[in-house]
Amino acid sequence: MHVVQVQAAVRHLVEYVYRSGSIESGYRSTSSLIEGTKAHQNIQRQYGEEDRKEVYLSAEIPLDEGLSLLMDGRCDGLLRRDGVLVIEEIKSTARELSELEEMSYPVHWAQAKCYAYMIGLSHPSERLQVMLTYVHVETGEQRRFVQDTEFRDLERFVLELAARYAPYARLLVSHQRKRDASIAQLEFPFEGYRAGQRKLAGAVYRTIEEGKKLFAKAPTGIGKTISTTFPAVKAIGNGLLQRIFYLTAKTIARTVAEEAFGRMMARGLHLHTVTLTAKEKICFQETVSCNKEDCPYADGYYDRINEAILDTLSQETLLTRPVIERYARKHRVCPFEMSLDLAYAADAVICDYNYVFDPRISLKRQYGEQKKMTALLIDEAHNLVDRGREMFSAAVRKSDYLALQRAYKAADPSLSRAAKDVNDHLLAVRKRLGDEPQVDQELPSELTERLEAFIVQAEKHLAASGPDEGTAQLLDTYYGAQAFLRVVKLYDERYVTYTETNRNDVTVKLFCLDPSYLLQQAGKGYRAHIYFSATLTPGGYYRDMLGAEAEDYTLSLPTPFAKEQLTVRMEPLSTRYQDRERTREPLARLLLSLVQERPGNYLFFFPSYAYMNDVYAVFEAAKEEADLQREVTSLLQTNEMSEAEREQFLSAFDAENETTLAAFAVMGGIFSEGIDLVGDRLTGVVVVGVGLPQLGLERNVIRDYFSAIGKNGYDYAYVYPGMNKVLQAGGRLIRSESDRGILVLVDDRYFQPKYRQLLPEEWRERI
Incomplete structure (x- = not known):
C-alpha cells in the first residue's frame, strides 16, 4: 500500500502539540548584546573531541493506514559522559535562572525528547540522558536540568505526540490530494491570453523550473497578477514548489492578488491562500495591547488556536482579512497571530515585502527545506529599492532617551541612568556639530556601547515589571535600539553614518545606500524570485539595485493596447x-x-x-x-x-x-x-x-x-x-x-x- 508522508520539523511539531497559555506582552527578549546563537556557540565550544553539535536527525513515524510522519531537526549537542549518551537542548533566556523550574517549559522538554528518540533508534541499547540547558543572555550564567530516560519511554512519548498531531497531518494530506488534482485540471481562467500574457507566464514557469530570478517589465493591461500566479500554481501541481509568496507594497495590490486566486478557485482550484494584514489594522481592540489582562483574544490563545486552525483550514480556502476575522472571533483568538499561524500551513501567502526581506519582521519559522520549495512573486518591484534601504537602515533620536530618562527617574533608576547615558552622548554630539550635519563611514562605537547597556536595563525592567504606563514608549525605544544594533552587524562599505541636529534633537542614522546585497541575502534559499512591474526601467538599474546575478533573466514586453x-x-x-x-x-x-x-x-x-x-x-x-x-x-x-x-x-x-x-x-x-x-x-x-x-x-x-x-x-x-x-x-x-x-x-x-x-x-x- 502506498504510504503518504507528512514532513514536520521537530520544533513545529512540539509547538503545535505543547504550546499553551496566553500570548505574552509585546515584549520579546531578542537581546542584541548576547544573542541566543552566541549563547549556543559559547556552550558548544566547550564540547570535547568526541562530542558533536548541530546533529541533523530524522525519523519516520507511522500515524495510521497510508499515512506517516517524517520529523526532522538539528540536535544542539550529542555528548558522551561516563558511558551515557547525553542529548543536550540549549535555550537562551532573559529570565532570572533562579525563577526557572524543571517543567517551566514543557515544549522545550518535548523538543529534546524527540531528538533523544531519534538518537535512540540507532543506539537502542545505550543509556540515554536528556539535558535541558538554559543560558542567561546577559550574564552567560547556565542552569541545567537532567532526566535519565529509556528508549521505550521515549518511543511512547513520541507516538503520543504524533497521535496528537495526526488530525492536522490528515487535514494536510487530504488538502494536498485535492489541491494537486485540482491543479492538474486547472485551465487559464480567462477565455484566452492577452498579448504578452502567454510569454510572461511561460517565462515565470521556466524561471521557477530553473531556480533563477526573473526581472519582468510588463506594461499595464497585460494582466501581470494572473500571468505570474497561474504558472506558479501550476509549478506547485508539478512538484516544483510547495508554496508561493505574493509580495506587495500596497493594500490595493493585495486585493488584486486575492481576486486572481479567487478567479482560479471559481474554476475549480483548491488552494489555501492567506492574506496577512498589519497588526494595527486587524486588531479587534481599540488600543493594540498583546497582554492577557487587556485582550481576551490574547488570553489563552495557545489553548484554542489548534482547533481554530483545523476549523478554518477544513472549511475555507481563500483566507482574506474578513474570513480570518470571522474565525478569530468564533474561536476567540488574536486575528493577527492566527493569520501568521495559518501562513505556515498555506500554499500561497499574500503579504507585504517585509515578511520576507525585513530582518525585524520576517516569518521566523520558515526552515531551509521549505524555502527551497517556495517562489517569491514580487509585485511592483520598483518599490523594493527604497523599501530595502528603509528595512536595512536604523536611527536613534536623542529625544526618545531624554523622555525615558525623566519617565523612569523614580520608578527604575538603573533604566533612567542607562537612558541618560545615551542622551548625554547625543547631547555632546549636538554641541560638537552645532547645526551642521555630519556624514562619515565610521560606526559610532561609543553610542553602540551605550545602547547595549540601555538594552540590558530595558530588558530587566520589561521582564520584571510587566506592563505599566510607559511600556509603549519604552518598547518603541527598546526595539529602535535593537534595530540599530542589528544594523551595526550589517554595516559595511555600502553604509554611511549621518548625524543631523534639529533644534534640541539629534538623530544618528546608519543609512543603507545600496540594499542590493542585503536583499540578495534575505532572499537566499528561495527557489525562484519573480520581480515584475510596469515601470522596471531602466532594466540595468533595477537589476543592480535588486541584486540580480549574471545568469538571471530579464523580460520586457510591449503594451497590449492599440x-x-x-x-x-x-x-x-x-x-x-x-x-x-x-x-x-x-x-x-x-x-x-x-x-x-x-x-x-x-x-x-x-x-x-x-x-x-x-x-x-x-x-x-x-x-x-x-x-x-x-x-x-x-x-x-x-x-x-x-x-x-x-x-x-x-x-x-x-x-x-x-x-x-x-x-x-x-x-x-x-x-x-x-x-x-x-x-x-x-x-x-x-x-x-x-x-x-x-x-x-x-x-x-x-x-x-x-x-x-x-x-x-x-x-x-x-x-x-x-x-x-x-x-x-x-x-x-x-x-x-x-x-x-x-x-x-x-x-x-x-x-x-x-x-x-x-x-x-x-x-x-x-x-
Whole structure:
C-alpha cells in the first residue's frame, strides 16, 4: 500500500502539540548584546573531541493506514559522559535562572525528547540522558536540568505526540490530494491570453523550473497578477514548489492578488491562500495591547488556536482579512497571530515585502527545506529599492532617551541612568556639530556601547515589571535600539553614518545606500524570485539595485493596447524649483484650458504638496475668473488622508459626472500607483515635472556613493527614482482595451534625449 508522508520539523511539531497559555506582552527578549546563537556557540565550544553539535536527525513515524510522519531537526549537542549518551537542548533566556523550574517549559522538554528518540533508534541499547540547558543572555550564567530516560519511554512519548498531531497531518494530506488534482485540471481562467500574457507566464514557469530570478517589465493591461500566479500554481501541481509568496507594497495590490486566486478557485482550484494584514489594522481592540489582562483574544490563545486552525483550514480556502476575522472571533483568538499561524500551513501567502526581506519582521519559522520549495512573486518591484534601504537602515533620536530618562527617574533608576547615558552622548554630539550635519563611514562605537547597556536595563525592567504606563514608549525605544544594533552587524562599505541636529534633537542614522546585497541575502534559499512591474526601467538599474546575478533573466514586453487609445502631449514649461513661481500661472491656465477643450475626469500629478497647493490656488482663481465654478469641480489630495477620505476621492471619478473633474494629487502618493479608473472614469492625466526627489542629505550621499563606484550617481539617486514616479502616474490612464485618454507631460526636460529615452516606447510613439 502506498504510504503518504507528512514532513514536520521537530520544533513545529512540539509547538503545535505543547504550546499553551496566553500570548505574552509585546515584549520579546531578542537581546542584541548576547544573542541566543552566541549563547549556543559559547556552550558548544566547550564540547570535547568526541562530542558533536548541530546533529541533523530524522525519523519516520507511522500515524495510521497510508499515512506517516517524517520529523526532522538539528540536535544542539550529542555528548558522551561516563558511558551515557547525553542529548543536550540549549535555550537562551532573559529570565532570572533562579525563577526557572524543571517543567517551566514543557515544549522545550518535548523538543529534546524527540531528538533523544531519534538518537535512540540507532543506539537502542545505550543509556540515554536528556539535558535541558538554559543560558542567561546577559550574564552567560547556565542552569541545567537532567532526566535519565529509556528508549521505550521515549518511543511512547513520541507516538503520543504524533497521535496528537495526526488530525492536522490528515487535514494536510487530504488538502494536498485535492489541491494537486485540482491543479492538474486547472485551465487559464480567462477565455484566452492577452498579448504578452502567454510569454510572461511561460517565462515565470521556466524561471521557477530553473531556480533563477526573473526581472519582468510588463506594461499595464497585460494582466501581470494572473500571468505570474497561474504558472506558479501550476509549478506547485508539478512538484516544483510547495508554496508561493505574493509580495506587495500596497493594500490595493493585495486585493488584486486575492481576486486572481479567487478567479482560479471559481474554476475549480483548491488552494489555501492567506492574506496577512498589519497588526494595527486587524486588531479587534481599540488600543493594540498583546497582554492577557487587556485582550481576551490574547488570553489563552495557545489553548484554542489548534482547533481554530483545523476549523478554518477544513472549511475555507481563500483566507482574506474578513474570513480570518470571522474565525478569530468564533474561536476567540488574536486575528493577527492566527493569520501568521495559518501562513505556515498555506500554499500561497499574500503579504507585504517585509515578511520576507525585513530582518525585524520576517516569518521566523520558515526552515531551509521549505524555502527551497517556495517562489517569491514580487509585485511592483520598483518599490523594493527604497523599501530595502528603509528595512536595512536604523536611527536613534536623542529625544526618545531624554523622555525615558525623566519617565523612569523614580520608578527604575538603573533604566533612567542607562537612558541618560545615551542622551548625554547625543547631547555632546549636538554641541560638537552645532547645526551642521555630519556624514562619515565610521560606526559610532561609543553610542553602540551605550545602547547595549540601555538594552540590558530595558530588558530587566520589561521582564520584571510587566506592563505599566510607559511600556509603549519604552518598547518603541527598546526595539529602535535593537534595530540599530542589528544594523551595526550589517554595516559595511555600502553604509554611511549621518548625524543631523534639529533644534534640541539629534538623530544618528546608519543609512543603507545600496540594499542590493542585503536583499540578495534575505532572499537566499528561495527557489525562484519573480520581480515584475510596469515601470522596471531602466532594466540595468533595477537589476543592480535588486541584486540580480549574471545568469538571471530579464523580460520586457510591449503594451497590449492599440495606438489610437492614447494621445501624448509634451509642454515645455520649466517646473524646476527656481522657476516655479514664474511658471505657476501659465501652468494653471494650461490645466484649465485642457479641461475646457475636452470635458471629463482628470488627474493632475505634482512632485510635492507645496507645489501642488500653490498651483491649485492659482487654478481656482483662474476658474473663478473664467466663471467655470459650475462646469469644473476641483479635488485636492491632502496629507494623511483617512481610508474613508481616499475612497471618497476615488468615488468622485464617475463616468456619469455632469461636470468636469479636476483632481490634484502628488506623484509617488496613494493615487499614483495601484488604482484602476477604467473606461470613462478617467479622461486625462497631467504629470507636472520629472519627479525628481527633493534635494537632500540622503539623496546626495546616495549620489556620491554610486559616483564613487563608477555609476552615474545623479541618475541613480535622482533621475531613475523620479522618472519611475512619472511612469507610475502616467500609467493610471489606460488600464483596459476600452480606455481612451490624453497624457500631458509638463516640463522642458522631456525634450532632452536623456529624459525622452526613459519614457515607455508606447508614449514616445504617440507624442
